[in-house]
Amino acid sequence: MKMQLAMVIDSSSCIDCKGCMAACKVENNVASGHWRNWIKLQDPDFYNQGLQGDASAMHFQPGNCMHCDNPTCVQACPTSATYKDDNDGTIKVNKKLCIGCGSCIPACPYGARYRHPEEKVVDKCDFCERRRARGELPACVTTCPTKARTFGDLKDPNSEVARLLKSNKTVKVFNRQTDTQPNIYYMSMTAPIDWPVKAETPAAIQLWKVINPFVYGFVGLNVLGVLAMLGKQLLIKDDPPEAEHK
């Protein structure tokens, strides 16, 4: 890879204003009821700490697709629609190849993927590819009031992210059973950290991945497999939206 685009997030700067979520939603036409990014929150333990005193137990943690080095979503995709880009290191969805089977959704420990209810394909953060093509930063980075998010190329030693990584203690948030080697770093400490789930790859896909190398290039079988997944997709209902909306 020539680049590895990444984010270093200072979650202690986050005031949970949701500016990043709104900016992302507008920039990327994210479907109602769905989000490409989020702010997780750690609630303080008032029962043990009481109402008074140190209130620093509350913490807001912005995040989005972690553009992992060991992407379980890529492994779960039957059509190679989801892939890690050789050039910039981001995880992409080729919407022309995506059959909307949804196998990648539980395969992401971070819940970063959703099926677009109208487009019927999977959608996720692409670090604002269209903005980058215009020479702009991702929308969430640009809009953030406290500039909690820093974005850039990890492989460029002069980049702000590389500089931050070099001069600060950083942590990553991942599930112990599925370390996907994420490319989102958090400065010094962050919370919550217990939320990523174990990646789940549907059994059919696991089997397919075993068979796949043997039949690679065997077009007929491949098409059969795609058709099988398509059939499966038609049986799956759309995810219910997370929030009520018009």
Place this chain on the structure above:
Amino acid sequence: MSAKLDTAISRRSFLKWTGAATAATAVGARTPVLHALVPSEENTASGKVEQHFSVCDMCLNKCGLIARVEKGVVTKLDPNPKFLKSRGMLCARGNAGIAQLYDPDRLKYPLLRKGKRGEGKWQRLSWDQALDYAAEQMKKIGDKYSRCGMLFSPGSDMQSTFVHWFAEVFGSYNVTTHESACLLSRNRAYLDTFGEVPFSDVLHSKYIIMAGANRFEALITPDSIDLMSTKKNGCKLVVLDPRYTKTAALADEWYPIRPGTDMAFFLALTHVIISEKIYDQTYAAEKLYGLEQLSEHVKQYSPEWAENECEIPAKDIRRIARELAAAAPIAMVYPGRRTSDYVNSTQIRRSMAILNGLLGNWDRPGGLLAARQVGLSKVELPEAPWYEDNPDDRLDMGRAHMMFEEEGSFKHMRDAIIEEKPYPIKGWFVYKHNPLQSEANRQRTLEMMEKLDFVLTVDIAMSDTAWMSDLVLPAPSYLERQDPASGLQGSSACACVVTRDPVVAPLFESKPVVEILQGLANRLELAEYFDFSIEGYRKQQLRKLPDAERALKKDGVYYNPSKLYGVYEGKVYKTKSKLIELYNERYAQMGVPPLPVYRSPRQVPSGRFRMVVGRNAYFTHCTTQNNALLHELMPENSLWIHPKPASALGLKEGDLVEVGSAAGTGELKISLKNGIRQDTVYMASGFGVLSKDLTNIYGKGACIAEILEDYSDELSGNMAMHETFVRVTRKVA
């Protein structure tokens, strides 16, 4: 004229500008200056892309932005990185401006009420018909009841100034603004201490006490952003709030103070600081008036006494007093914005202002700041006509001791209209203002409207007030409008000028209020007073700022490098004593306590709760709840209640309850919150709407204006919104 960006630099690859952008990081605004490198137009696969400067109007901060327009459609609003006041940011509301522009619930053409008020039956009118009708009604009321028979509520956007001007030339002094639901008591207190209303140099402060202000949610630029920057630089933040707000959550110390007792805390701090003589005595001798009286007055207010009142331990009060004094004058008791809380809210803020005065947290880095010069000129307009038969004063005059003549008090105005004393008001012109949601005691506002023969509302969507009006006229959003210039002070960040030009053409039949007023003026023989274009008006405003027009075109903002600190060096204060008035002689003359005298707030009766009001970062007052994007962030409001009293009432998370007071009731779900006092409940504003044309939120949540009783501040007439006690009862669905 278009404010299109005129920088023409060819497209650069992402990598090329990463380095340049890092180098170009401006002091203060930590956003890399990227947009300046972006060409104004480019031919991409998606077609022509244009970028225009504008200024946000989703709240009152006026943050600079760059609108991206593709094929005539606004596709994204981004922060203007050169806009120092907002530190180059755009919040969720700013981003949701597009959802206001393209809101399917927008008003599309003039509507005349058919059937009863609030029935929602309307007849579409042409603009000529609508303006003819409005002018006729206003003339009729003016002829019968004098010109003061019309009340004007001008809202608070960049065209509101024209509504004020129209009221003046039409001949009515009866104008009420948003301010009497907001910050008048703070303004009163600081005017009567320092002679002016201060700004806060949050960025450079070392110690900030924030009582009742929620700056990380109720976003004020640059204060909200600077608060995080200064915290990172080691500033200590102490928050007093009965509710665990996000500001409390991110504070160094949070005290869930007993509501209404802030004055006890600040008088006790003053007591400690004076008795331990830990203030600058040279400064005091030079600048302060009434220190002797203050010293005598606060003897009674020991930290031990205060602990009993505000439930903050005396040892903490003593420690905080010493820490604050040690940090002064690079410290502040933050003045806050919405201070419409108690019947003595001016005196509560006086106790804070006095402490700032005592410590000299004024006109120096890290303290409170005097207003800076922006340099806009007043526009020369013909002298307003005189109406012989007008009464002597505005209708609400004299109902509170020290009301502001320009703003008045909505609460007192409403009472006076209902009582028809001392004279009747029969008409109401409302521009982007929504008292049915924003002013306590909605039933009382409806009662006031019963007294009115003609109510005209100009707004972007069908607010509750529009819904109950007789004539509703559609206004464009800020992205479709040309506005005059506006001067802003961004604390230590800047003193600047902003303006707006249309990013896209007005949608539907909407007309900016200035054109509506011109149409009315033409029909009321007042045309000469509105004989100007916005372009000409703006030219006059900018006539003494030769660089402004070019800067506005190039950067979307003009900065006046005016003096920031030491504005008062060699100058006297605009107070009676010409000093910082700890003791206020004018108050004494009027029979008002010249030093704040503590009164314990009314006890919450058993089985009831005190309702408190507060903001989040998604909603501006009661105006953005129906915005499709922001609606997703909070689709309805809920009642915050502590789990202990909730369980005593047999309530669990999400249960439906009825919340009731002497003013009214509402039904909403509960949210169990450990971070709220057991004697206090809270709900967000702007839900429980009357208007069926706010389709996202109609039928959702409860209306706080319905439940709050209409107490008001004795001095300023500001609404007092934390004085209401409510019952909470389980509602079986």
